[in-house]
Amino acid sequence: MHDMLKITMGKGGKIKKTHLMYKANLSHKQMTLYLNELIKNKLLEDELSENKHLICITKKGRDFSIKYAQVKEFEKTFGL
């Protein structure tokens, strides 16, 4: 799920659903499951722009992603 947030951030905060699915290397079923969870927790949101569905990262999602990456870095440093 963190990968999905990271990929969305890497694409400037907005990404097409299909692009996200391929970049995160997920099946449609997996992506729907994770996406619903992320939207439910207000980390991502579904936006309709020019008749296209785009996945956007929220401020909460950005903050969470940064915090998560820092924790991962901390864990890796200490080999935990």
Next chain:
Amino acid sequence: MKIVFTPDWFLNSDVLIGVVSFIVLFLFFLFAIKSYNLNKKKSILYLGIGFLLIALGELSAVLTKLVLYYNTEITQEIGRAIINSQIINSVDIFYYVGFFFNRFLTLLGLYLIYMIPSSKKKSIDFFFKAYLIFIVALLSNSLYYFYNLTALILLILIINNYYCVYKKEKIANTKILIVAFSLLAISHAIFLLSKLNYIYVTAQSIQLVSYIILFVLIIRILKNGKKTKQDGYNARHVKNHHGKGWKN
């Protein structure tokens, strides 16, 4: 008997180094707790507690040194007590208790950090070793080098743990961690000879450098965490995004 080996001109710096050490160690504790709140990994919690214990040990030393070095009200009270009732021994106890907590908490913290990668954690085993550390800290009041020698051994074991992590993962931050702990170990080795003033100053200065390196490490971890967000590529599968290799 002499309680501390600090030369007079180094008193301020001595306390300042203690304060810097406390702040850095406390930052590690805060970071570990923040990480634990996110992923609930017990090993991170133990690491945080380890850093907290060492931080409290430093704080104990700083407070004792403040009373010992400066003309505070407590010092004056103690001075009056000496003059009035000749209770020098009980005054000694005040300093001994302060430095005892410094030694006991530091050794316990180091032991906890050393124990983290071990798969067999038995609480009874931990309490027995905590008791041994208590004895070492107690003995160190009269034989100061017991503390430095035990800290040195624990630090060498910790460095070995992190060296194994570095060999496996080749992470630059782990290398920095090894350098910081190695300097801390060197400072304890030098402290073994700290009856000589200038050697004490050298050891404290090395200790300061090691804590500054640990502080740099915290900044690097925070910065690297922020940097990761710029990378839109899938970290699980892409070795590098210039097309050189794929990793599962």
